[in-house]
Amino acid sequence: MTATTTTATIAEAxxxxxxxxxxxxxLERIRAGREFGTNVYSTIxxxxxxxxxxxxxxxxRVDDPDRDRFLLSxxxxxxxxxxxxxxxxxxxxxWLDDQGGPASRLGDHPDRMLVPGVEIGSGSxxxxxGLGVGTALGLRAQGRLEPRVYVLLGDAELDEGSNHExxxxxxxxxxxxxxxIVIDNASATHGWPGGPAARFIVDGWTSATVDGNDHDxxxxxxxxxxxxxxxxxxxxxxxxxx
Amino acid sequence: MRDTFVDTTTALLADDPRTALVLADxxxxxxxxxxxxxxxxxxxVGIREQLMVGVAGGLALTGLRPIVHTYAPFLVxxxxxxxxxDLDHQDASAVLVSVGASYDRPExxxxxxxxxxxxxxxxxxxxxxxxxxHPGEVAPLLRTAVAAETSAYLRLSVLSNDRPLGGDGALxxxxxxxxxxxxxxxxxxxxxxxxxxLADLPVTVAYTNxxxxxxxxxxxxxxxxxxxLVEPYLAGTSSRVVSAALADRPHRLLALGVGRxxxxxYGSADDxxxxxxxxxxxxxxxxxxxxSPALR
Numbered sequence: 336m337t338a339t340t341t342t343a344t345i346a347e348a349x350x351x352x353x354x355x356x357x358x359x360x361x362l363e364r365i366r367a368g369r370e371f372g373t374n375v376y377s378t379i380x381x382x383x384x385x386x387x388x389x390x391x392x393x394x395x396r397v398d399d400p401d402r403d404r405f406l407l408s409x410x411x412x413x414x415x416x417x418x419x420x421x422x423x424x425x426x427x428x429x430w431l432d433d434q435g436g437p438a439s440r441l442g443d444h445p446d447r448m449l450v451p452g453v454e455i456g457s458g459s460x461x462x463x464x465g466l467g468v469g470t471a472l473g474l475r476a477q478g479r480l481e482p483r484v485y486v487l488l489g490d491a492e493l494d495e496g497s498n499h500e501x502x503x504x505x506x507x508x509x510x511x512x513x514x515x516i517v518i519d520n521a522s523a524t525h526g527w528p529g530g531p532a533a534r535f536i537v538d539g540w541t542s543a544t545v546d547g548n549d550h551d552x553x554x555x556x557x558x559x560x561x562x563x564x565x566x567x568x569x570x571x572x573x574x575x576x577x
Numbered sequence: 578m579r580d581t582f583v584d585t586t587t588a589l590l591a592d593d594p595r596t597a598l599v600l601a602d603x604x605x606x607x608x609x610x611x612x613x614x615x616x617x618x619x620x621x622v623g624i625r626e627q628l629m630v631g632v633a634g635g636l637a638l639t640g641l642r643p644i645v646h647t648y649a650p651f652l653v654x655x656x657x658x659x660x661x662x663d664l665d666h667q668d669a670s671a672v673l674v675s676v677g678a679s680y681d682r683p684e685x686x687x688x689x690x691x692x693x694x695x696x697x698x699x700x701x702x703x704x705x706x707x708x709x710x711h712p713g714e715v716a717p718l719l720r721t722a723v724a725a726e727t728s729a730y731l732r733l734s735v736l737s738n739d740r741p742l743g744g745d746g747a748l749x750x751x752x753x754x755x756x757x758x759x760x761x762x763x764x765x766x767x768x769x770x771x772x773x774x775l776a777d778l779p780v781t782v783a784y785t786n787x788x789x790x791x792x793x794x795x796x797x798x799x800x801x802x803x804x805x806l807v808e809p810y811l812a813g814t815s816s817r818v819v820s821a822a823l824a825d826r827p828h829r830l831l832a833l834g835v836g837r838x839x840x841x842x843y844g845s846a847d848d849x850x851x852x853x854x855x856x857x858x859x860x861x862x863x864x865x866x867x868x869s870p871a872l873r
Contacts, residue, residue, distance in 0.1 A: 400639070400640070446666075447667060447668070448668055454638070455638075455667055456662070456666045456667055459658065459662055461627075462631060462658075462659070462662055462663055464631075465627060465628045465630075465631020465632060465634070465635070465659070465663065466631050466634050466635040466638070466663055466667070467635060468628065468631065468632055468635060469631055469632035469633060469634055469635020469636045469637075469638070469639075470635035470636075470638055470639055471635070472617070472620060472632060472635065472636060473597070473635055473636040473637075473638065473639030473640070473641050474639055475617055476597060476617035476618050476636075476639075476641065477594075477639065477640070477641070479639075496627075497627040497628065497631065497659075500622070500625035500627055500628035501628050501631065503623075503625075504622050504623065504625060504628055
């Protein structure tokens with residue numbers, strides 16, 4: 336798949352849903368002629384469904400204690416993230432024009448102290464799920480039972496053992512306000528026989544494995560938690576090397 | 578010290594709904610009453626130290642004040658990247674409380690020795706480090722640390738001095754040999770050995786249980802030419818701080834503490850104190866060599 340045809344597909348998929356800015360031109364703006372890997376495009380459908388149809392967050396209330404939390408654990412999936420955040424007007428679109436520059440707030444990995452709407456700084460793999468578990472526990476301890484915590488990971492990121500500490504703890508203790516989203520582009524070096532979801536299910540999570548480019552299927556999966564257990568959505572996309 | 582920590586933390590959990598405790602099995606039985614009363618704020622994640630610190634970061638991001646506790650090497654060394662990223666990089670903070678120190682349980686071997694913990698914490702920015710020298714110092718230090726907004730590391734030990742010294746972490750002169758005398762700064766539980774070693778020598782002995790931030794103003798007030806650090810963790814941990822504080826003055830610095838070499842010996846904590854030269858006779862020998870070799 337070449338970058339050009341991928342971009343065309345994205346442009347089609349990225350039509351504005353609710354009157355916000357379309358994402359595709361913003362993604363092109365941040366791309367600025369560079370070649371993006373397929374991993375950038377593999378994440379953007381999930382991000383759009385989350386920000387347009389699932390997450391209860393708003394750019395004017397980024398510190399609302401009752402907001403949903405979205406934690407991007409695979410911090411390298413950043414171009415689509417920035418484009419979606421800019422489309423939702425968390426920050427001005429012209430921030431996209433100098434990404435990574437000396438005066439830019441937008442690095443190759445996101446920093447919560449620099450970018451409005453970004454909940455965690457990430458980049459080193461295997462940190463988001465533990466932070467997400469802590470965030471879910473902190474909300475519960477304060478009686479905030481409405482907000483939900485979503486953590487986006489990659490299938491290769493699951494190689495990091497820290498994830499499995501979090502998966503087992505969240506599953507066995509029934510941490511019900513947590514959703515993990517695994518973008519599965521078959522990039523884990525040694526694979527996940529039986530699929531990534533199997534690693535969660537065995538510990539008591541509910542799961543849904545869906546086409547990672549199908550917005551309606553993603554929406555159904557991302558809202559499919561049962562309220563009693565943590566939930567994992569595996570979004571299957573084209574293999575990384577295809 | 579651990580009992581005082583448990584009692585004080587149990588009281589803090591009852592008094593302040595912002596307080597949370599994250600455990601990784603170590604000391605969990607001691608906190609069972611607190612866990613029964615505050616099941617949402619006493620969180621034992623099992624033997625999962627990376628998760629323990631990640632959870633603390635997440636709790637802090639929601640506005641809670643986490644206290645994180647386990648054995649020193651598992652808290653600081655195993656989970657170091659989580660301290661750097663899940664706390665500091667997120668601008669989140671926590672109070673870390675360790676047990677085990679450099680060699681509290683030497684019969685357990687290298688896996689349970691943590692002489693490098695303070696050095697590792699010292700690579701981070703803006704942390705307060707408390708090294709109480711007596712169980713009586715633990716409660717006020719813990720309460721101060723929890724009441725603050727920044728991150729802190731409390732290093733508890735089974736080794737202690739005979740009596741507690743209060744104070745706010747500023748250098749306290751416990752024996753004053755007058756202006757210009759060599760200044761010995763003893764940290765935490767090293768004080769009794771230092772005072773015993775140097776009782777008849779013309780050296781000033783000062784104490785602190787808060788090596789970070791180090792009381793550099795107090796150091797500059799008291800220091801003559803010769804400064805001797807006595808620290809219960811890696812030798813030289815505070816050398817950079819002392820050198821920077823005295824950079825504009827000619828001075829000499831002797832940094833005593835735990836050696837880097839793995840001894841591969843068991844025995845008792847007192848044995849290790851002696852092998853690292855931190856007992857009274859070892860300290861006396863080192864200080865005499867430094868300040869006045871001719872007196873030996």
